[in-house]
Amino acid sequence: MSGGKHMRLRYYTSMEEVTMVRVWREFLDLIPSYSENLPIFRDISHSMQQCGIRLNKQEVRRRINSYRNKYLVFPLAIFEVEESSPVPHDKTELQEFLRTGKAIPFHKRVCASCHGVPKSKEWMSANETDELSVFHIGKRTGYYVHWEPIYIGTHADPHYDERLSWEGKSDKMPQGYALCVLDYEFHILDNAFLVHKPGIKVLKKDNRRAMLSGKTNQLIRKIIYPELKIMYGMRRGCAI
Known part of the structure; x- marks a missing residue:
């Protein structure tokens, strides 16, 4: 470079x-x-x-x-900031960015339910502390059945499917489905978060990504989902 x-x-x-x-x-x-x-x-x-x-x-x-004897991962709340804004250094600064509109929850204007973290409003209003603890334990069910969490885990957790890509969308859905079927707990950390740059994304027409998305959905429906059912089975309330 x-x-x-x-x-x-x-x-x-x-x-x-x-x-x-x-x-x-x-x-x-x-x-x-x-x-x-x-x-x-x-x-x-x-x-x-x-x-x-x-x-x-x-x-x-x-x-x-x-x-x-429990399965668990540590998902992180994700935010995006204005292109002209610096990255907040801590949660206190992040809260100020959220208050002034310099930051919003990740993909709020594109697909809010895809990255919405359980108890997110409570998380954003809770004061920062100098310790790292679990704020809330959630599940990928109900309103969050299509949640695509980004989390801290281990190699023992279900792997990301390399046949998929961010460009084709829905790339973390199969992984999320596997976590749901295995009844994973999502231990949300109180003072840890991710920030995506540059800029706040808005929904706009993209023919190339729409084509890739169609191919991805077909791959998931015809090949990956049947594989996951064989590997992990099914559980009521879980969706891909």
Whole structure:
């Protein structure tokens, strides 16, 4: 990549985010082999502090006891900001952006139900804290039956189907369906979120994407969905 403009771009797949993912994977790896000895919590807490986040150790201890024999992932609330706006550094700044209209929930003007997080209004109004805890436990059912969450998980969770793409839309629907059928819990974090740049997206006509979307829907309906039913079965209230 060349050119000064490109070199000045900030990439938010940063070391802090990589550390965050590793920390939670390390945390999740504790679930099947829980021990009363908790040296790993000191390591996790230290890693979180490097990112400016403190982990609530008592909360983690309590939840590890309850996580045994459960499937779960940690979805993140997603927002998009105006093209001329900087990326908010924390939840407090994000709340100000939301109040002034500089930020909105991701794809609110395109497909609000696709990325709407359970208890999102309560999440957005809750004050920021200096610890990272679970704000709410949701499911991909009811109003959220077509939710396409972006989450922190492990390699043991159902994988993203590489036959699909963002351009063709609905690319995370099969993965979401598998999570629903397996009765996954979605543990929404209170002070963690993602921001999409550049600009706030609005619905507009795109013939190329419409064509790709049609092909994607056909692939899902005729091939991927039958495969998922064989792999994971079916559950009432789950949809692709």
